[in-house]
Amino acid sequence: MTARIRIVRETPLSPDEAWLRLTDWERHGDVVPLTRVTVTTPPPTAAGTVFTARTGTARGLGFDDPMEVVVWQPPHRCRLEKRGRVVTGWAEFEVRALDGGGSRVEWREELAVRGLPRAADPVLATAGRWMFGRAVDGLLRVTG
Secondary structure (H helix, E strand, O other): OOEEEEEEEEEOOOHHHHHHHHOOHHHHHHHOOOEEEEEOOOOOOOOOOEEEEEEEOOOOOEEEEEEEEEEEEOOOEEEEEEEOOOEEEEEEEEEEEOOOOOEEEEEEEEEEEOOOOHHHHHHHHHHHHHHHHHHHHHHHOOOO
16 A cells, blocks of 8 residues: 655745755654654764654554655755555655745655555545645744
8 A cells, every 4th residue: 555645835944944944853743743753873864864753642552653864965855765564655855946035845755554455545645645744834834
């Protein structure tokens, strides 16, 4: 089973600032419900960086989503491979400058959840677009 997700956002942030926000891995836990992110390799982030998103409740119900950075081309492109027992696939994003300032972010993801039938792909894709769209919006949010 594979759900394909694509999210595109434009932001007044510079490409460098958008990149910094999108690659602040621990901060993803602030914008994804019930999730905490732990980086298990020393800084700085580069190809080979490994981190785990733990999604679950305080009662211990949940799952780990371990990921590894496999492409690191700051401030333009990053690709992650998902290597979990429950969630597999990949995610990548690209950041491009917009004419007149700001940037455009395109987030793509192929997501599979072991044990779910193919018939669930559309539901998983819809839920993924909502969740990852909310996460990207939160990471790129401009306050002030």
